Amino acid sequence: MSRTDAEGTASTARTARVRRTRVLMADGRELFYFDDTEPFVSGEPRAGEDTRDLPPASGGSRMRRDPLTGEQVPMASNRMDRTFLPSRAMCPLCPTVPGGPGTEIPAAGYDVVVFENRFPSLSTRDEEPDSLVDGDPTWPERAAAGRTEVVCFTAEHDASFASLTPSRARTVVEAWADRTTELQALPHVRDVFCFENRGKEIGVTLAHPHGQVYAYPYVPPRTAQHTAQAAAHHARTGRDLLGDVLDAEVRSGRRVVARGEHWTAFVPAAARWPVEVHLVPHRHVLDLAELDDAERDELAHLYPDLLARLDRFFVGPDGEAIPLPYIAGWFAAPVGPERDGERAALPRLHLQVFSVLRAPGKLKFLAGSESGQGAWVSDTTPERIADRIRELPSAFPGAVVTTPVDEQPSEQPVPPSPEPVPSSDPSVPVAGEGTP
Numbered sequence: 001m002s003r004t005d006a007e008g009t010a011s012t013a014r015t016a017r018v019r020r021t022r023v024l025m026a027d028g029r030e031l032f033y034f035d036d037t038e039p040f041v042s043g044e045p046r047a048g049e050d051t052r053d054l055p056p057a058s059g060g061s062r063m064r065r066d067p068l069t070g071e072q073v074p075m076a077s078n079r080m081d082r083t084f085l086p087s088r089a090m091c092p093l094c095p096t097v098p099g100g101p102g103t104e105i106p107a108a109g110y111d112v113v114v115f116e117n118r119f120p121s122l123s124t125r126d127e128e129p130d131s132l133v134d135g136d137p138t139w140p141e142r143a144a145a146g147r148t149e150v151v152c153f154t155a156e157h158d159a160s161f162a163s164l165t166p167s168r169a170r171t172v173v174e175a176w177a178d179r180t181t182e183l184q185a186l187p188h189v190r191d192v193f194c195f196e197n198r199g200k201e202i203g204v205t206l207a208h209p210h211g212q213v214y215a216y217p218y219v220p221p222r223t224a225q226h227t228a229q230a231a232a233h234h235a236r237t238g239r240d241l242l243g244d245v246l247d248a249e250v251r252s253g254r255r256v257v258a259r260g261e262h263w264t265a266f267v268p269a270a271a272r273w274p275v276e277v278h279l280v281p282h283r284h285v286l287d288l289a290e291l292d293d294a295e296r297d298e299l300a301h302l303y304p305d306l307l308a309r310l311d312r313f314f315v316g317p318d319g320e321a322i323p324l325p326y327i328a329g330w331f332a333a334p335v336g337p338e339r340d341g342e343r344a345a346l347p348r349l350h351l352q353v354f355s356v357l358r359a360p361g362k363l364k365f366l367a368g369s370e371s372g373q374g375a376w377v378s379d380t381t382p383e384r385i386a387d388r389i390r391e392l393p394s395a396f397p398g399a400v401v402t403t404p405v406d407e408q409p410s411e412q413p414v415p416p417s418p419e420p421v422p423s424s425d426p427s428v429p430v431a432g433e434g435t436p
Contacts, residue, residue: 017041018174023106027054031115033107034178036171040111048096048106057116059123061144063218064133072218074121074144082119084205093152093208105152112171113152114179114213122146122214124186145188147215151175152208159209160323161196162307170300176213176330177289177296183215184287184335191216191223191334194288199325201356201363211328219334226347227334234345240284242348255386257309260398262295263302267389271382274358275313275324277306277389279351286339287332287349303351305396310353312392316360328353 019041021033031050035041061076083092092104105113126143133139153161153172164172176194183192196211197204219227233241249256249266257277258265265279279302281295291299307328314322333339333346358364358379369375390402 018171019043020178021046023050025054025057025104025106025115026050026052027057027118029057029116029118031105031113032175032178033110034112034114034171034175036111036167046107046110048108050102050106052102057118057125059120059125059143061121061123061126062128062141063144064139064141067138071221072144076119076121076144079119079121082205085200085207088157088207091157091206091208093150093206093210094157095155104150105155110152110155111168112154112175114149114175117148117150117212120148122148122216144217146217147183147186147189147213149179149183149213149215151179151194151211151213153211154209157208160198160307160311161209161211161328162304162311164304166297166300166304169304170296173288173291173296173300177291179213180287180289180332183213184289186215188217189215190219190336192287192332193220193223193329195327195329197327199323201325202327219336223331223334223347226331227338230347231345234342238344240344240348242280242350243284246280246282255382256400257386257389258302258306258394258396258399260298260302260396262298265302265306267382267386269382271354271385272376272378273354273356274364274378274380275310275326275353275355275385276382277310277353279303279306279353281349284344285349286343286346288330290349302396302398305394305399307353309389309392309394309399310355313355313388314357314360322357322360324355325357326353326355 017036019033019035021035021040023031023033023046025031033040033046035046040046058078060078061074063072063074065072086092088094090101094103094105095109096103096106098108104115104118122144124145124147126145128143130140130142133141151172153159153164154168161169161172180192180194183189193214193216194211195214198209230241233239233244237244245268246264249269250259250264255267255269256264257267262282263279264282265277267276268278279299281291283295285291285295307326310324310326312321313324316322328351330349330351331347332349338346356364364379369377387402390400392401394401
């Protein structure tokens with residue numbers, strides 16, 4: 001039996017009018033409806049109960065510390081059996097059709113939904129005590145006591161984030177902020193990461209437009225790097241690192257692709273991926289929950305427009321645009337003792353969007369150097385990426401658009417700078433075989 005607890009989120013006092021309704025699913029997992037349409041935004045509950053016969057939700061994820069790097073490695077063997085590329089008729093993220101099989105969303109429709117992942121990488125449900133692998137202190141093991149959630153951007157199966165209206169994108173922003181606040185308050189959580197994987201080339205197992213939220217019980221390597229670099233920069237200069245980077249990119253203007261009153265999008269000067277854009281707020285905020293009304297409103301217009309431009313970055317032999325496979329992730333400051341210090345010494349919230357597609361039908365594989373050493377070699381230049389994006393039309397008033405030069409970028413990369421920037425970032429493996 002589903003249990004419902006309707007409540008107005010903090011957004012009911014904001015520009016965006018959103019109502020949150022909490023429901024318990026058949027196995028005890030939490031689900032949240034974020035409604036922006038009538039009559040639900042005024043309080044009418046979503047009809048539908050989760051009547052599936054499911055065993056109680058369980059966790060079981062453990063994590064071990066790698067003694068060579070000091071990194072935590074979660075091990076979630078329960079994910080081996082997760083749903084893989086089902087047909088549209090069997091999509092678990094679509095609304096439940098009356099008389100049809102039950103899905104993860106029991107209502108017949110929805111605006112935006114967030115729910116606990118049925119196959120979590122991180123879970124608070126593992127109550128096993130800390131232990132040692134083989135009884136040896138070389139390999140400590142403990143529960144991966146975090147949380148993973150799924151964010152359904154829309155009920156429309158064939159839509160995309162780029163196709164969302166600004167009002168619906170604003171609701172997604174409200175959902176991100178809501179989940180950031182609640183997950184940061186969980187015991188042991190050290191970092192909250194909202195992200196979207198899009199496209200089978202990235203490894204997506206469900207085609208329905210959705211993202212995820214990971215609440216890590218440790219500081220992940222990338223956030224740790226951002227935090228260390230921000231702290232070192234502040235110790236040297238007394239300033240916010242990403243604020244200085246943003247100022248430098250704006251002064252140059254060479255790689256800026258969109259600029260509004262509150263946000264700027266640019267291709268970073270040391271971009272690693274064949275397509276990469278960073279979206280940075282003009283104000284130093286630590287996470288999505290700290291964004292104010294004006295920042296959220298502009299983000300809801302700028303971000304879908306940016307994704308729509310990226311969906312036209314590559315053109316196939318038939319002249320049709322190729323939807324871009326991408327990863328989009330919101331990097332925030334860690335949660336915990338770091339926030340007790342100087343705010344300017346902490347990393348600023350920002351979004352990174354990047355793609356493994358380097359040309360139509362060709363992927364950027366992370367082979368020996370990237371996967372083995374974390375030492376990046378780019379196949380293009382950031383300036384060339386920015387030039388292509390600036391050729392693409394935009395509906396956002398602050399977009400930087402130039403006269404098109406070519407219909408699509410050449411497959412031949414521009415020679416790299418003679419002084420490449422070394423990378424210490426961990427690589428993101430891409431399935432498959434091939435050479436860089």
